[in-house]
Amino acid sequence: MDVQDLAMTAGRAVIVYVFTLVLVRLLGKREIGSLGAFDFLVALMIGEMVDEPIFGSTTLTKGLVAIGVVGLLHFLSSWASFKFKLIDRLTEAGPTVLVEDGQIKDKAMAKERMTEQDLWSALRLQSIDDLNEVKTATLEPDGQVSVIKQEWARELQKGDLHRQMA
Amino acid sequence: MDQLFGIALRGIITYLYVLALVRLSGKRTIRALMPMDLVVGVIIGDIFDNMFYGQTPLWAGMVGMTTVILAHLLVTYTAYLSPSIERWVSGRNVQVIQQGALKTAALHKERLRPELIMSLVRLQGEEQLDAIEEGYLEPNGRLSLRLREAAKPAQQCDRPALERLLQ
Numbered sequence: 630m631d632v633q634d635l636a637m638t639a640g641r642a643v644i645v646y647v648f649t650l651v652l653v654r655l656l657g658k659r660e661i662g663s664l665g666a667f668d669f670l671v672a673l674m675i676g677e678m679v680d681e682p683i684f685g686s687t688t689l690t691k692g693l694v695a696i697g698v699v700g701l702l703h704f705l706s707s708w709a710s711f712k713f714k715l716i717d718r719l720t721e722a723g724p725t726v727l728v729e730d731g732q733i734k735d736k737a738m739a740k741e742r743m744t745e746q747d748l749w750s751a752l753r754l755q756s757i758d759d760l761n762e763v764k765t766a767t768l769e770p771d772g773q774v775s776v777i778k779q780e781w782a783r784e785l786q787k788g789d790l791h792r793q794m795a
Numbered sequence: 796m797d798q799l800f801g802i803a804l805r806g807i808i809t810y811l812y813v814l815a816l817v818r819l820s821g822k823r824t825i826r827a828l829m830p831m832d833l834v835v836g837v838i839i840g841d842i843f844d845n846m847f848y849g850q851t852p853l854w855a856g857m858v859g860m861t862t863v864i865l866a867h868l869l870v871t872y873t874a875y876l877s878p879s880i881e882r883w884v885s886g887r888n889v890q891v892i893q894q895g896a897l898k899t900a901a902l903h904k905e906r907l908r909p910e911l912i913m914s915l916v917r918l919q920g921e922e923q924l925d926a927i928e929e930g931y932l933e934p935n936g937r938l939s940l941r942l943r944e945a946a947k948p949a950q951q952c953d954r955p956a957l958e959r960l961l962q
Contacts (some may be wrong), residue, residue, distance in 0.1 A: 643863075650834050664907070680844075787953055788943075
């Protein structure tokens, strides 16, 4: 246990922390919310890269450059996929409709390798126990299942009671 | 065998140490409320395996982790004290939906395709934008919605209207 060594480790940890914070802020909200598959991947990659500059297994400059390059590439790819629909189609999977008008779409389920059990677990989490209530259930790009209910199954809204509002 | 025992022992020590640090850094880190919470989670997770497998001495790992948590406490505390620092480290919420329509310029700035916003809208059980008065992309990357008055869920205060309808 060399005190100077530990102090260096502490110093490098502060620099890496600040650097990563700035990077994540520059990448924006989509990175923080892991809105797309690549946002998740980049968070994992950066997470796997930060230890080396902190503990000095690589130089600080090299570590920061590597992390910065991954961040830059991610910025460019998310920008390109915003600009060009084709790139978006290649890099991000679109939503997949799993249930339509209460009918499970077997092909879509097979394509996403979802079992009926997986689907039911997602539906139960949204307090749905009757498939008939479901107008569409969609597997969204971030891996969550969204549910739109049939008109008759949706909760009463203010507009239903105050006719003049609707 | 000795080596395996060492890994197990380091695993236990590291686990307890990380648990203590995470508790110290507060609930906000656990829920990853803001950019810096994500950063801390990611760094701690990475240091963890180094200590576990003994690639770095236990002491060095502890110092590294503690420093990161201290920096995190300092940043979150100054952000708490000063709104302008808060804005700088967390960012602001951005309005992406106004009166049932997407605000394209804001989406452009966040590099978010309209399709992705629609997926976030569906995840909140809404199919169309008509019902939405305002939608904000919050600093944590989630979408918050303010529904039009007519589309808000009925409440106790709507009972008189319901009773009138039933008569």
